[in-house]
Amino acid sequence: MSTLAINGGTPVRTEPFPVWPIWGDEEINALTQVVKSGKWGSLSGEKTGEFEHMFAQYQDAKHGILTNSGTTALRLALTAADIGRGDEVLVPAYTFIASASSIIDAGAIPIFVDIDPNTYNIDVAKAEERITDKTRGIMPVHFAGRPADLDAVLALAEKHNLIVIEDAAQAWGSEWKGKRVGAIGAAGCFSFQSSKNINAGEGGIILTNDDLVAKMAR
Template sequence: MSEKLAIHGGSKAVDKEFPWPIYDSNDVNAVTEIVMSGKWGNPDCGDEVARFESEFAAYCGSKYAITCVNGSVSLRLALIACGVKPGDEVIVPPYTFITTASSVIECNCVPVFVDIDADTYNISPAAIEAAITERTKAIIPVHFGGLACDMDAIMDIAKRHGLRVIEDAAHAHGAEYKGKKLGSIGDVGSFSFQSSKNLTSGEGGIVITNDDELYAMMRSLRNVGRIEGGQWYDHYNPGCNYRTTQMQAVLLSQQLKRLEMQTQKRNDNGLFLNELLSNIRGLMPLTRSEAITLHCYHIYIFKYDASEFGGLSRNDFAAMLAAEGVPSFKGYPHPLYKQPLFQNKNFMCYAIPDHVDYTQVHCPNAEQACSEAIWILQHALLGEKEDMQAFAQAILKIQRAIC
């Protein structure tokens, strides 16, 4: 007789909490010192923001880093600095958070959705190549879940067509492609410090680059159009106040000290989970190539085949797994182009041509991903190996109960 499922009142298979964020007295004391100093602002008070920017740039192997209020704004800063003009096209994947595409709209540009690779859920280089037109100006590859995109192929395409590459690394703090930190490969790397992210201060964002001109422009846009060496009330570029605070910066500096160790642990646990789940009928972890030298698993993703679970729907399986105590989620319900924003073209944007019709967009791999993916969240990957085994046992418990 199978064990009673937790969703039906049985005991949880995983009886453990996985706290996030992780902090200690050093974090509390660092923030307290800033609060007590009264020097909270940026750039008029203190130097913690500049210190963190320098630390993060060095960590990523980049020359420059510029903090801002969040990861959505960081994408906007990158796009404007890269020189996009109203009506230009920017190629984006449809399996990602809304701001990868909405930031393009905010720049009065046209998001062009291209399909993802079915095995990785990352943007397909072949689909990028096929979508390029004379109006294409940039590509935003998203390292989804912390899994690196095929950056060799993407950078080759960009070089041949004269395009800018803005890495959306909101999920990818600490991850590597062929030994290089993600975000450091394209023209600009964009990160988020929102509360769920692997490096967090609750909210916040940052852009990194090796390009002197891009750095100067993004720094100016972040600080209401001021330029280095200019007067306080001189404004040269159409920026806004997107600055972070000293409190966020000092907290991020403390959190950064843990990131490499945490990333290695997520990477090791992800590899172990791949072994465990590959042996369960109906589950398939995403493909990880040899180019992925370090995966930060902001999201651990596997494909779910309902036919091996008695026809149990993906949504019901996800609910059962969460009830068993596995920090998990069913993922996106549909690709971005099916969001009402795009279906209704509710843009308040004057530069998108009338012929652009997102109701006609169809990316079959992205749509399949939205029907089959199960996500395990990043803080769960900071558990121990026995916790990963417990996650696998929770899935087997559901399979036994259903089949």
Template sequence: MPKFIVTNQTATKPIPVNEPVLSEESKRNVIDALETGWISSAGKYVSEFEAGFAEFLGVKYAVTVSNGTTALHLAILSLGIGKGDEVIVPAFTMAATWLAVIHASAKPVFVDCEPDTYNIDPSLIESKITKKTKAIIPVHIYGHPAEMDSILKIAKKYKLFVIEDAAEAHGAEYKGKKCGSLGDVNCFSFYANKIITTGEGGMVVTNDEHLAKEARKLKDLYHSDQKRFIHEKIGYNYRLTNMQAALGCGELKHIGQYVAKKQHLAKLYSELLKDITGIRLPITRPLVKNVFWMYSILIDERKLFLTRDDLKVKLKERNIDTRDFFYSPTDQPILKPYLSAGDRFPVTDFVSRRGLYLPSGLAITDQQIKAVAKNIEEIAGKTSAEAKLYHKTFAPPKPVENSVKK
């Protein structure tokens, strides 16, 4: 990987928000898959990846699929959820979570997030449960585990399924148990920016033999057990290739090392940014293992004297890439039919307009992290000085009104 030189606090080459690391073993596996000719969805690496990932999580069954969104889709379908049903999802999450519910012809029902972890707020879930509710999908946002005890207790009380979306939480733990092993059926993504990657790819995991079998049939066009090319239900082509699984087998062996790197970069960022007024750093609650998929910060524009968007632009001018937080359901045009007139998500609205995540890929170096932090410190110092000179003040971003008519 090229070294990044900092001159006048500006990186001479771009610092990407997430650059993956691929092990030599992974590369050898892919070459082996190519040379043996097993390049499609059949081949030894598919079953090896499934077995290895199941063992890593401590679950009985793992089913490879084409990506994290299809994993969620199949998890929902395998539980028999469909038209007329409702599924509780976080208001603060990547679109794939609620899109998978819509793909299954069910209705996503949104619950606001916690202000510190950004995970679904369990205290607000029960008020959204109706006779149509069939499941809850907690998402372990940015690698911090959701409050699973409370969620599982509610699910048991109302006889609901729990589908963990652990796309961002490879290796994360809640009270000593791996995230992605606690729900009825759970999902992972192996997109290029995830802790372990297959380029594109995903996994459905469960301890239920029936659910695993159903997911496996659904992902492969739902062929009849008795006669191939006879189809008993609507199925999908959601298969993972042997080449992708070969990559996954190699990466899985390094997951401990990768998680340690994520935790190291988070610790370094926190040490370097802790004294900058107006930037709130990520937290880790007791009894959980936070894997810091992305290092996220929250901007207080009244103390930093610039908005999230201002900081993003200024960092981009210095060749430093960042990403906005996920957007609120009220910002999504496609979700208007699924929102009620009274739906409000104040915490999600607040953090989505102020949140930014910094370069956090596995390929990032300590030197690059120091460059990012130094640039933020320099920008913050300059804007603070200008604000004091011109007595500048900042009003918070205006809340977005729910456009659903009463």
């Protein structure tokens, strides 16, 4: 066996990994166009509406509502879908803190459910064990872009009358059985924070097919 680079062997990689974000003239020109338009906010500018429409369409959703972060998107989506004070929401124990903190922020109680070690996503059989008469919602997280088992999540939701809010912060472009994630449950939330595949520095969006949820979120 060859010697590891750390022990003086030849490194496999000699160039540094590319930096993130990757950007060029396209981004500079788009940004310059907005700056020069003088329409920097969504009240007078067109870019927000355009992006909401394009992203929702790409992700197979009827409505898109942009927010200032993925965390805000989750927080708003919960309230818009009528989850609030005293309600319990099932959430995987392994995720970014905002999945749980948005539930608390909405006045509800996060109930942690273990993950399936093969997928790192919520274990739906274990989720069912944690259902009480206060359980009102479930928040599957599509961890690292790998969709949660949405057939199982939707079946559980149907059986126990639960509202499904997808945490799709890391799941831009992900599909479940040919359908893009986000609006498969009542609503789904994405992040455009600087480490994500679409990087706005900070940003987020709620997707939904439900007209009332969209109206409430807006």
